[in-house]
Amino acid sequence: xxxxxxxxxxxxxxxxxxxxxxxxxxxxxxxxxxxxxxxxxxxxxxxxxxxxxxxxxxxxxxxxxxxxxxxxxxxxxxxxxxxxxxxxxxxxxxxxxxxxxxxxxxxxxxxxxxxxxxxxxxxxxxxxxxxxxxxxxxxxxxxxxxxxxxxxxxxxxxxxxxxxxxxxxxxxxxxxxxxxxxxxxxxxxxxxxxxxxxxxxxxxxxxxxxxxxxxxxxxxxxxxxxxxxxxxxxxxxx
Numbered sequence: 026x027x028x029x030x031x032x033x034x035x036x037x038x039x040x041x042x043x044x045x046x047x048x049x050x051x052x053x054x055x056x057x058x059x060x061x062x063x064x065x066x067x068x069x070x071x072x073x074x075x076x077x078x079x080x081x082x083x084x085x086x087x088x089x090x091x092x093x094x095x096x097x098x099x100x101x102x103x104x105x106x107x108x109x110x111x112x113x114x115x116x117x118x119x120x121x122x123x124x125x126x127x128x129x130x131x132x133x134x135x136x137x138x139x140x141x142x143x144x145x146x147x148x149x150x151x152x153x154x155x156x157x158x159x160x161x162x163x164x165x166x167x168x169x170x171x172x173x174x175x176x177x178x179x180x181x182x183x184x185x186x187x188x189x190x191x192x193x194x195x196x197x198x199x200x201x202x203x204x205x206x207x208x209x210x211x212x213x214x215x216x217x218x219x220x221x222x223x224x225x226x227x228x229x230x231x232x233x234x235x236x237x238x239x240x241x242x243x244x245x246x247x248x249x250x251x252x253x254x255x256x257x258x259x260x261x262x263x
Contacts, residue, residue, distance in 0.1 A: 039250045046243030053232075053239035060232035061100065064124035064225040065116070069218060075117035075129035082133040082211050083111070091136050095119075102128055104135035106150055111136060123218065127226030130212050131233070134204030145199045156193040159186035167255060180255045184248075191248050194241035201237050205230040 073081070079093050096102070096112040104111050111132050117125040138146040163186040170179030209227055212218045218226055 037254075039253050042246040042250045046239075046246040049239040050236075050243050053235040057100075057229075057232040057236055060229050061116075061124045061128075064127070064229050065120065065122045067123045067222075067225060068121050069123050069126050069222055071217065072121050073126055073217060074119050074121050075113050075125035076119065078126040078212075078217055079111055079113065079129040079133050081215065081217055082130050082208065083136060085211055085215055086133070086137045086140065088133075088136055088140055100128070102132050104132045104139070106135070106139045106146070109136075109139075123222050123225040124229045126212070126218060126222075127208070127229045128233070130208035130217075130226070131205050131230055133211075134207040135200070137207050138200065138204060143200075143203065145196055145203070149193065149196045149200050152189065152193045152196060155189050159189035163187035163190075167251070171255070175255075184251050184255065187248060187251060191241075191244045194237070194244045197237055198241060201234055205234060 069078075076093050076095075083089070083091055083093075091104075091109050091111055093111045093113065095118040096114055098114050099116045101114040102112060102117055111129075113129055113132065117128050135146065163183045166179045166183035166186065170176040170183065173179065209223065209230065212226060213223050
């Protein structure tokens with residue numbers, strides 16, 4: 026697909042794919058922030074902090090070898106399977122909101138996956154270094170290929186490496202959805218959250234899941250753009 030030349034500038038129609046991906050990502054990010062903010066103002070009836078809720082969920086699942094640590098930032102919460110550490114952000118660790126408990130329980134869901142040897146989590150963990158390498162080197166290889174007269178070896182290797190990013194994003198989806206499902210079941214069965222509180226936590230986690238869906242969609246669109254621009258061109262004049 027070729028671009029269109031107009032006086033003074035060049036228009037590449039594949040930019041629409043990037044724009045769509047960016048809009049999806051911004052929409053999903055805005056949705057999770059607004060939903061979290063809404064339920065961050067709702068105190069859970071038991072007055073549990075995110076850290077206390079996380080400890081209760083882990084113990085309910087029979088997990089006692091995972092430590093809980095505070096980490097700086099907002100919604101930077103994550104589970105580190107290598108270190109067996111659950112890290113909760115400033116907005117979750119000491120907060121007593123429904124949103125904080127929901128997010129903390131979600132991260133516990135990843136610890137439970139680790140304990141249960143959940144295959145998609147293992148695959149995602151194994152893909153992390155490959156994905157990091159691919160996302161870093163893919164574009165430089167493609168650019169080198171273009172500079173070298175549309176050298177298809179460099180270009181194709183670059184596209185294949187970028188494909189690892191897409192695979193990582195796709196594998197992430199079942200991991201995140203499953204973690205939320207596990208978390209909500211334990212929150213409900215243990216009574217850590219009750220009635221409408223569970224509904225609020227569910228809305229927070231659904232909104233968070235949208236960011237992963239948007240991320241996967243954006244990566245797929247970027248991959249499609251690479252294939253359109255570079256995948257089928259053997260030379261600069263093809």
